[in-house]
Structures are given as structure tokens and as C-alpha cells.
Amino acid sequence: MTKLRVLLQTVRTIDQGTGKEHGKLSEHYRENVAICQMDPKDIRTLRMKGSEKIKVTTNFGSVVLRLVESLAAPHPNIIFIPYGPWASLIVDPETHGTWMPSLKGIPAEVEPAFKEDVLSVPALLEEHYRRN
């Protein structure tokens, strides 16, 4: 299956802003935050279409997201994911002594994940943060 090396940028979006006010357990929040915005050319390289599932992997983890065609193209080989519990699974916790983790410009690999599902917030918490 085709894979692509990209740079991951976490970003703020207006829909993420309204989603968090509607409620972080709402479907509105998941639909607008568990997404990966990608350049249309890169989407064609992966032989995918908008709204299909895509898996994003970094050195710190991987997450399945809904693919969204970027309206801000061209930005080849750069993907944008809104801040939220999904993006936090794959960002770099290293602060390099500056107390700021590296949340932008993270090397990542993307690949189609047609048959996988985007986790809901409770399922994500259960899978990654379960308390013993």
C-alpha cells in the first residue's frame, strides 16, 4: 500500500473552536477535530478520496483520522491536524528545556486505512489512558 512521508502541523480551526463549545463528547467535535487536512495532489498520490480514513504515524504513536482535502493548497507533503485528543497521541513530548513540546513540524508517515475507524473520545481514553 502506498505510503507518504510528510510533515505534521497541529493547528487551530474555527470548527474545532465551535466543536469544543458544543461539547468534547459531541459528534460535531469528533467530525471537526479527528481530521487530517492534506494537499489534493498528495491525496491523489495515495490514491485516496476525501472522507476516507487515513493512518498517521510518527515516532510517538499512530492514529486513524478522516481525510479532508485542504482548501489552503498548495502545501505538498505537509498535513494539518487540529489540536485535540487525536493529534495529542502522535506529537513530540520533548521540550528541549524550553518547556514547549514540539507540536509542529513533526516528521510523519501517512497511509490509507480504509477499513479502520476513527475512535470516539471515550474509546480513545479507554485505549490510551485507561486507569488500572
Next chain:
Amino acid sequence: MPIVSHVTCPVCGSFCDDIEVIVENNVIVDVKNACAVGAAKFLDYCNRGSEKPLIRKNGKLVEASLDEAIKKSAEILAGSTYPILYGWSSTSCEAIRVGIELAEEVGGVIDNTTTICHGPSILSVQDVGIPSATLGQLRHRADLIIYWGCNPWSAHPRHVERYTTFSDGRFQKSTWKSYISRLGGALSKKRLRRAANLILRREAQVSPKVSYELPYTMLKKKRKMVVVDIRKTHSADAADYFLQVEPNKDYELLQAFRMLVANEELEVDQVAGVPVETLEEVTDTMIGCELGIIFFGQGLTMTPGKLRNIDSAICLVRDLNQYTKFLIMPMRGHFNVTGANVVSTWQTGYPFAVDFSHGYPLYNPGETTVIDILCREETDAGLVIASDPVAHFPKKAAQNLVKNPLIVIDPQTTPTSLMADVVFSSAYVGIEAEGTAYRMDHVPLPLKKIVDPPKSCPTDVEILQRILQEVRRLKREPN
């Protein structure tokens, strides 16, 4: 229906104070002048989960009385050796003041969300200083507005309309009419391209090419807006000029501008993907303006270089002040993150990441900052207020936060509150509780109480004061 006017919006650092809220039977039914995010907050505030406090029993969160939740919280904090008290940017200055007293009492670390947004900006300001102004001054006087590594259209939706390019100032006029005509032109071009693609039977979606040519509007003697970013955001669409920089190369671009301002020659064809001729033209625009301002966001603070990017931006502004008047301001995210820094500074001497474990305030970024403490697994309890670190901290830090006993004070149900041991559903600050908050330019403004909170939802101040009293009582009478 009663209309409450001049309401301040408790969402982002722009802290708009012209909101009108229509109330019927103690419920907000409509809101005017707010952006999409502000309107969502005012209209959806009553979608809270449980109104009563929750305590985790046998692995499940169950309803409890306020007294029980206060007692449990005090026991957690008094019994821990190195608790962290985190959040604070979406609550009032009055609550932050009590929080600092509590942190001192329990010998913990108090840190706010600056740690994951403009932390590097603060370190840089402490190193280099910052020439800045109030947003009112900029609205009336700034004729060159640069948004660098930020997207106000998404994060501060009314910033451009209220304080910069689309605001009518005393000496500078709004440029929204020229934006509307530009937008019309762009739409026509898009329609023509689509029609041509249909006729020629090519693919309808063709990515436009990046153009670095300066438009004629940049030569006009009027207010101008420039956006520097790695992609063409909606904010860039509204700008007179968009400068697309390669990812992680802001530092190089800023230093190139500094060299050009100092009349040095750049012996390369391009810097960070931008042709040097373009950089020279933009430099001329910066030097030629009457009052310029750089608003910068997390595109500078979170990318490699971090605080050094900000150092460089502030130094560029300092250099530009040899020729004209130039200022710089961070685009602060939460509505009272500036207040969290201000209150922390006046109470402890430091803006955030203050460690009281030695009995006096200690500030050593990289050591006393919450994410570093969590990644080193040094803490043994946590109190989170008006924030959602489980959703926004890197996984490793969030995992270590939820491993320990956790108290959450938040009106909303969040991933963090779902993982907590004690949850207080507090009154919404700025909607159900009054207080004070600081706008991003350090102007303090009052937060209004518009409706009454549910009886079982106390304010953040009340909850923190009661926990503090209970901690003191437990220390006096351990048994």
C-alpha cells in the same frame, strides 16, 4: 426580553467587549456581535454534564455532595508530596489568586496554559524585552499589520475586524471594501477556471501555484495587512500580501529580514523558499510604514527554534525602530491567559511554572514546567482547573497525569474530567460568574454574570477557597 449589553466574551485573547446577550427566564436565547466560537459558548453553555460534584468510586464517577468532594480533594492535595495545579487561563484573576495561595499551602507547582502556547514568547521577552502597545492604539494608528505564524480567522475571529485592518480607526481607515472587491475577483477567476476545466475536460481541481509577486495594493499609501504562514489560510485570503514560508524556517526568514533592514546583502537567491527580491520589497514596505505591528502565534513558538524564533522577531522589530515605529504582540489564546501570567507575576514574581515545594517560589523553565514534570514522572497528584490537558498534552505527559489522583474543576465534561477522581462542575466564568480578566494587550476588563448558575454549581473562587480552608484544617488536625 432583557438584553445585557457590553458583555465581554470569555473565549479568546481578543476578549471582545461589545457582545449583546438576550436572556429569557435565566437562559441565554440569543447573542449578538459574537464570532462563531463566542456564539457557540454563550448558546451551548447549559449543555453541561452532571451539575453535582462527582467522585470516583470502584472505578466509576458517581454523584457526591459538595462537602464530600471538597474533603476528598483536600485529602488528595494535603497527602501528596509534589502536586501540580494546572490550567487557570479560562478562569478569573480572583480564582487564580486563590489558586496560588493553595499551591503555596500544599507545596506544589502552579502552572498555566502558557506552558503549551506562548511559553517561549515569555522567556524571550524576559531575555530581549518587548516593544508593544494596546490594541486601541493599533486600531487607530497602525498602517502595516503583519500576522506571522497565526491564523486569526480561526483562533481570534474578530481580531482583524475590531483591532486591525478591518477596523475604522481615527487615523487609519478600514480596508474591508478593497477586500470585498478582491474576493469578488478571486471568485470570478475560480469560476472561469472551473468552466475552462470542464470545457477542456481536465481535472477540475488544480492546485494554484505560489506567487511571490507583490500586488499593486502594497504600493498604495493606506493600511496594509501581510500574512506570513506555511499555507494560504483564510486570514491570508484577507491579506494584501501572503508570504508563504517553508515549514520550520521562520528563523532563517526573520534573520534575512534583519540583514536587509541593516543594509546587508544576501548572497543567495532565496531564503526559506522566498525569493530575495520579494524579501527586499517587503523590507521596504516595513521600513516605509508609519506604524507597523507584528502579531505572532504558535507558528513561531512551537516550531524548531521556539524561543529563538521570538528573539529574532523582537530583534527585527528593534532594528526597524531605527527607521520607523514598529511594535510586536503575541496572539494569546485563552481569554485570561495573560491574566494568569499577570496574577502569578504580582503574587510570586514569576509568570508561570512556579514551584513552591521548597517553601518559596522557584521558577526554572524546563524543570518546574508541568509537561517536563509529568514526562519525568515526578508528581503524585494533580488539580486541573478550566483546562483540558488530557486532550491537549502529548500522550506521554497526559498518561502520567491520569496515573495519579486527579481533581478537575470545570463546567464542561472534558476528556480530563472523565479521567478524574473528583470533578466539580463549576459556574461558567463570564456567563454564570463575574470576575476580572486581562486582554492579550494586558488591559484588564470585567467579566459579567449574565445568568444564575445551577444551585449545585459554585464558582471557581468558592470551590478553591473551600479546598484551601479544608487543607489548612487537615494540616492543623491531621486526624
